Amino acid sequence: MLTPFTRLARRTLLALGVGALTLNSAFAIAEPVSDAALTSPQPFEAQYRLNVRGWPNATITHRLANEGAHWMSDMRFSVAIARGEERSRFQVGDGDSHALLYSSDYSLLGVGSGYQLSESQLTEPDRQTALFDLSRRAGHEACSESEPCDLHYLDHRGRDDHFRYYLTDATRVSVPAGEFPTHQVVLLDPEKPDRHLTIDFHPDWPGLILAAEYVKDGRRDTRLTMTQFNGASSR
Numbered sequence: 001m002l003t004p005f006t007r008l009a010r011r012t013l014l015a016l017g018v019g020a021l022t023l024n025s026a027f028a029i030a031e032p033v034s035d036a037a038l039t040s041p042q043p044f045e046a047q048y049r050l051n052v053r054g055w056p057n058a059t060i061t062h063r064l065a066n067e068g069a070h071w072m073s074d075m076r077f078s079v080a081i082a083r084g085e086e087r088s089r090f091q092v093g094d095g096d097s098h099a100l101l102y103s104s105d106y107s108l109l110g111v112g113s114g115y116q117l118s119e120s121q122l123t124e125p126d127r128q129t130a131l132f133d134l135s136r137r138a139g140h141e142a143c144s145e146s147e148p149c150d151l152h153y154l155d156h157r158g159r160d161d162h163f164r165y166y167l168t169d170a171t172r173v174s175v176p177a178g179e180f181p182t183h184q185v186v187l188l189d190p191e192k193p194d195r196h197l198t199i200d201f202h203p204d205w206p207g208l209i210l211a212a213e214y215v216k217d218g219r220r221d222t223r224l225t226m227t228q229f230n231g232a233s234s235r
Contacts, residue, residue: 038136041071041092041206044231048209049176050077051223060224064132064207070100073128073207082108086156088128097133102126104156115156124154134165135201135208138183143167148188164188173200173210175225180210194218205231 041064048060060077071092076085084106091098099122105114117126125133130153143149143166151163170184182200189195194217200210208229214222 037140038095039204039206041066041132041136042231044205044208044229046177046208046226046230047228048224049227053219053221059227062207062209071132073132075128082106086128088126090125090129090132097125097129097136099125099129102128102156117154117156117158121158122154124152124160127153127155131209132207134185135183135199136206138167138185138201139203141167145186151187162190164190168198170200175200175211176227177210177225177229182210 043065045061045063048062050058050060052058056079058077058079060075063072063074065072065074067089069091070089073088073090074085075087077083084104086102086104088102089100091100099117100119102117102122103115106112124130130151134151141149145166148164148166151165153161153163155161165185165187168184168186170182172179173182173184181203183203184198184200187197187199195215197212197214199212202208202210208226209224210226212222212224213220
C-alpha cells in the first residue's frame with residue numbers, strides 16, 4: 001500500500017512529468033500552431049527543489065534528450081524513504097508531438113507500482129509529452145483568463161482527464177538557478193475550483209520548468225523551483 005507521501009510525490013511527478021500537482025498528459029488547443037512558429041527542442045538537464053507542505057523536501061532531476069528520430073523526457077525524484085520516475089518517448093513535427101511510449105515507477109521502502117502505456121494505447125499524449133507540448137505552445141495561443149483553452153489528457157493508467165489553462169502577463173521569474181524570461185501558464189481543474197497550478201516555462205527551452213506552484217483552498221500546497229540547469233545556453 002502506498003502512503004499519502006508516495007501518492008503525493010507521484011501526483012507531483014505526474015503533474016510535472018515526474019507527482020503533488022495533479023496534472024498529466026495530452027491536450028487540445030483552440031487553434032493549430034505551425035511547427036515553424038514553435039521553438040525547436042534542445043537537449044538539457046535540470047534539477048528542481050520540490051517543497052510539499054507537511055513533507056520533507058525532495059530533488060527532482062529532469063532530462064530531455066534527443067535519441068535520433070525521437071526525444072526522451074525523463075523525470076525522477078528520491079528521498080530517504082521513497083522514489084519515483086517517469087519516462088516518455090515522443091516525436092516532434094507538424095506543430096504537434098506524437099507520443100510513442102510512456103512508463104512510470106514509484107515506490108516507498110522498496111514497495112510500489114509501475115505503469116506503462118504503449119503507442120497503441122496513447123490515443124492522447126502522455127503527461128510528459130503533454131508537458132513538453134504545453135511549454136512549447138505557451139505564448140502562441142490566445143488563451144486568456146476569461147477564455148481559457150482546454151487541456152485533455154491521459155493519466156499514468158491511461159484514463160482521460162481535463163484541465164483548462166491560460167497565459168498570464170508575467171515576463172520574468174527569479175529562482176535559485178537565476179533570473180529567467182518566462183511564459184507563465186495557469187491550469188484550472190473544472191471539477192475543483194478551489195485549486196490551481198501555475199507553471200513558469202522557459203520560452204527558449206521547450207519542456208524546461210523554471211517554477212511551479214500548486215494552490216489548494218487558498219494555501220500554497222506545493223512549490224517547485226529550478227536549482228540547476230545544464231544546456232548549450234541557459235538564457
